[in-house]
Structures are given as C-alpha cells and as structure tokens.
Amino acid sequence: MSRKSQDRLGAVLVIGLGRFGSAVAFTLAEQGREVLAVEKDPQLAAQWSHRFTVIEADSTSKEALEQLGAKDFNVAVVGIGSxxxxxxxxxxxxxxxxxxxxxxxxxxxxxxxxxxxxxAHRRVFPEFDAGRRVAHMVAGRMIDYIEMEDSFTIVKMRPPFDLRGFTIGEAKVRERYGVNIIGVKSPHEPFEYATAETRIGEDDIIIVSGNVELLDEFAARR
Structure with a gap:
C-alpha cells in the first residue's frame, strides 16, 4: 500500500453536496474525520469549501475521480439525488x-x-426513512425511533401511564407487552441501564427495544 493510501485510511470521500451529502460531510468533519468532497456545481462547492476540502469536478468521469485520488479512500458516500x-x-x-x-x-x-x-454496498433512503420515523413518532408517545433489521426497533419514549411508579419487574413489561426496557433517563440524572428493580417515574424517558408492531402498541398505551 502506498504512503498516500495509508494516510487516507480513515478519510471519507463524499460526492454531491446537496442536503444529504453536505450533512454527511459536515458531520464527519465535525467529528474530526478527514473529508474530501466532490461537487459539480461551483456555487455549492464554494459554499462548503470553508468547512472541508471540496474539489469541483464531474464524478461521472472516471478519469476525474482517478485524478483526485478517489481510489485511495476506503469509504465513499454518493449523495447525488437530483x-x-x-x-x-x-x-x-x-x-x-x-x-x-x-x-x-x-x-x-x-x-x-x-x-x-x-x-453499492449500502443504500440509503433518506426521505423514506425519515417519513417512517415521523409516522411512528406521531402515532404514540415516541420521541425517537431507530429501525434496525427484521422489524427489530429501538425507541426513545415517555412511559405509558400504567408503568409509572412501578418497577420494571412489577410491571412485567416483557411478559405483558413483549418488549424490553433497556434504559431509563430520569431528569437531572445520568442514563441508567434498566434492571427488574428499576422504577419508572412519570417524568422519565425510557429506551425500549423489540418488534416494531409491538412497540407501536406499547407506545400507544395510555
């Protein structure tokens, strides 16, 4: 492996600086990662050039990508949607x-x-995924929603009324609802991994995992 390749092992190539691509590149740069962005539109390239390295080029040209050293990157994000x-x-x-x-x-x-x-190794559907998250969140008391694989989901939510004041063991959450409370965040207190003895307060935020349909039912409880 060349020295140039070794230097870029942790760097990310981001192609396209629309709303999705610019958000990815900006967040990576904020995390301290090296970012090289490629953008065909000169106005977008100029807009972001003070945040991270931007090269104005046409990514549909393999020669252009080779000239800017694209093959030295281990990770690339194609943010082109238009x-x-x-x-x-x-x-x-x-x-x-x-x-x-x-x-x-x-x-x-x-x-x-x-x-x-x-x-492509990973496909991202920003609009569709965001729409699904919002639909689940407005339907109950969910605050955040992450769907993993095979309908397994993790949500952040306010606890249903019939859990408040009880420990997880007393409420028999797993037996009655088929979901697992994996963590609790009480006001002004650090995050706590949940056990059967963890008591749920009315102002708490709970982290719950399980099947998406069961979580929807659990979050809709009053």
Whole structure:
C-alpha cells in the first residue's frame, strides 16, 4: 500500500453536496474525520469549501475521480439525488475502482435496486426513512425511533401511564407487552441501564427495544 493510501485510511470521500451529502460531510468533519468532497456545481462547492476540502469536478468521469485520488479512500458516500444517471454512473465508477465501502443515496426503491445491482454496498433512503420515523413518532408517545433489521426497533419514549411508579419487574413489561426496557433517563440524572428493580417515574424517558408492531402498541398505551 502506498504512503498516500495509508494516510487516507480513515478519510471519507463524499460526492454531491446537496442536503444529504453536505450533512454527511459536515458531520464527519465535525467529528474530526478527514473529508474530501466532490461537487459539480461551483456555487455549492464554494459554499462548503470553508468547512472541508471540496474539489469541483464531474464524478461521472472516471478519469476525474482517478485524478483526485478517489481510489485511495476506503469509504465513499454518493449523495447525488437530483440525477439518476449521475448517481448510477458515479457509483459504477467507484465500484470499478474497487472502493471497499460505498454508501449511495437512493430516491426510490427502483433507484435502490439499480444501485445494489451495480455494486453499492449500502443504500440509503433518506426521505423514506425519515417519513417512517415521523409516522411512528406521531402515532404514540415516541420521541425517537431507530429501525434496525427484521422489524427489530429501538425507541426513545415517555412511559405509558400504567408503568409509572412501578418497577420494571412489577410491571412485567416483557411478559405483558413483549418488549424490553433497556434504559431509563430520569431528569437531572445520568442514563441508567434498566434492571427488574428499576422504577419508572412519570417524568422519565425510557429506551425500549423489540418488534416494531409491538412497540407501536406499547407506545400507544395510555
């Protein structure tokens, strides 16, 4: 491996600085990660150039990507959503260059299937995923919602009224509702991993895991 490649092992290549790509690049930079962003639009490139390194280039050109050293990165994020053709061509270029981990934004299920077939390792559906999160959150007392795999989900929520004042063991949460309370955050207190003896207060926030349908039912309880 070249010295240049070794220097960029922890760096991330972000292509496309729309709302999704710029949020990814900005957050990575805030975390102290090295970011190289590629943006075709000169105005967007200029807008973000003071936050992280931005190169104005056309990512649909494999030659352009090779010239900026794209193949030295282990991780690349394709944030292009305005053009299906540009998204697919850019992703295909990265696949051909052998980037080990490619994340690509998809604007539809069909777009996602195309990205998968050409070799993208991870497909991200920002609008769809955000819509699902909001739908689950407005339906009950959920504050945050993370869906993992095979319907396994973790939520942050206010406790149902019939749990307040009881310990998790007394409420028999697992037996009665089929979900697990894995943590509790009381006001002005540090986060606490839950046990059967943990008592739920009316002002607490609880972290609960389980099947998404059971969690929806649990969160809808009064």
């Amino acid at each position: 053009s299906l053709e540009a998204s697919v061509l850019t992703t295909a270029n990265l696949v051909e260059m052998g980037i080990p981990e490619i994340w690509a934004k998809a604007t539809s299920r069909d777009h996602g299937r195309i990205l998968e077939k050409i070799g």
